[in-house]
Amino acid sequence: MKFKHLISLLLVLMFAFITGCSSAKETEQKSAAAPEKSEKAADLILATTTSTQDSGLLDVLIPEFEKNNNYNVKTIAVGTGQALEMGTRGEADVLLVHAPEAEQKIVDSGDAINRQKVMYNxxxxxxxxxxxxxxxxxxxxxxxxxxxxxxxxxxxxxxxxxxxxxxxxxxxxxxxxxxxxxxxxxxxxxxxxxxxxxxxxxxxxxxxxxxxxxxxxxxxxxxxxxxxxxxxxLNIYHVMQVNNEKHDKVNTEGAKAFVEFMINDDTKNLIKEFGVEKYGEPLFFLFED
CATH class of the missing domain: 3.40.190.10 (Periplasmic binding protein-like II)
Known part of the structure; x- marks a missing residue:
């Protein structure tokens, strides 16, 4: 009887050892297949008009940007005048607005750079x-x-x-x-x-x-x-960076990445299709190159 108990105990220990090795190997494989992000996502402050928020466009674009860039976008949707004021005070990193004459003033003052035409409705x-x-x-x-x-x-x-x-x-x-x-x-x-x-x-x-x-x-x-x-x-939207040479706390790399994201072909396709399925027509249009 004691011999049988000894055999049973050995079998249980062997099973536990094999299972443990298998689990360790599986964990190691998972770690290799899904490397962790090298650093925590940095905050990026986007000051924008309420129309991009109320229309639902940002609900489509922001997750797409965050998925491919290591930034956490904090959106502040206000009137364009307030968004531009945030830019002149260095309280935002990037602006998405629709008041061309007012925008030009903060570009001329040097508070904003890299102004790019995005879309219109x-x-x-x-x-x-x-x-x-x-x-x-x-x-x-x-x-x-x-x-x-x-x-x-x-x-x-x-x-x-x-x-x-x-x-x-x-x-x-x-x-x-x-x-x-x-x-x-x-x-x-x-x-x-x-x-x-x-x-x-x-x-x-x-x-x-x-x-x-x-x-x-x-x-x-x-x-x-x-x-x-x-x-x-006509209602024209531009995106632009807040100038870090005047406002040293600006997230320059993040702002530049967001501007480039807004004018790349994949994003243009998202904008072009936005609203078509739900409303039967796009809510925003792109400029011809």
Whole structure:
């Protein structure tokens, strides 16, 4: 009996030894097949307009960038004016914005470098589907004049964003003062998604980029596109690095990598296809080379 117990004990010990060796070998193989990252991902601060966030585009692009680059992107989605201010103060590493004239100023000041054209879409005037001011199909100056005459409610972002800058530019070019609407001119001071919601609730008109409107339209079924296609409504996006020669805490390598990512062919294909499956049309367009 003792002999049988001894044999059983030896068999158990042999099995444990073989299993242990096998597990060690398997662990070693796994380690060799999946090497660890050599260093922790560095933070990269992206200051951008709310339209890239509200449209859902960044939800597609940022994971793709992080997958192929050892950076952790911290996105700050604000009005373009605020994003540019962050750049001039060195509080961001890279900017993705859509106010060309304001952008050029911080390039000229040396606060931003490596400015690259990325994509475009357009601004549109939207409002109640019943269109009380009767602006549908008019030119931009005609539509704004009609709104003034009818004292129609107009909701402005009023946040120094690219969209707000464009709105003020359109009023000025039309030789009209939106403040003459008095209480009917509502200054939201918020992002595009929130401004659209306010306009919908107030049965008012507003200027929006097409991408954000299409992404949010399901939440405002009674709001319609009323004025579109005017050359003055073109909406151009640029990406640029904050200049480390003026702001020494900037993540220069990360910013440069992000700019290169935004203009490479794979990213262009993602941008070109974004929105097609869901909305039947792309939300952003690429410039011809």
């Amino acid at each position: 357009d601004f549109i005037l939207v409002g109640p589907a019943e269109d009380p001011a009767k602006v549908k199909g008019l030119t931009v100056p005609e539509a704004l004049k009609k709104m003034i005459e009818s004292k129609a409610t107009f909701v402005s972002r009023a946040d120094d964003s690219g969209t707000h800058k464009k709105e003020l530019e359109l009023w000025k070019k039309s030789s009209l003062d939106p403040k003459s609407l008095e209480a009917a001119y509502i200054e939201a001071g918020q992002g595009m998604g929130a401004t659209l919601q306010i306009a919908s609730e107030k049965k008012g008109y507003t200027l929006t980029d097409r991408a954000t409107f299409l992404a949010q339209q399901k939440n405002m079924p009674d709001t319609a596109i009323l004025v579109e296609g005017d050359e003055s409504l």
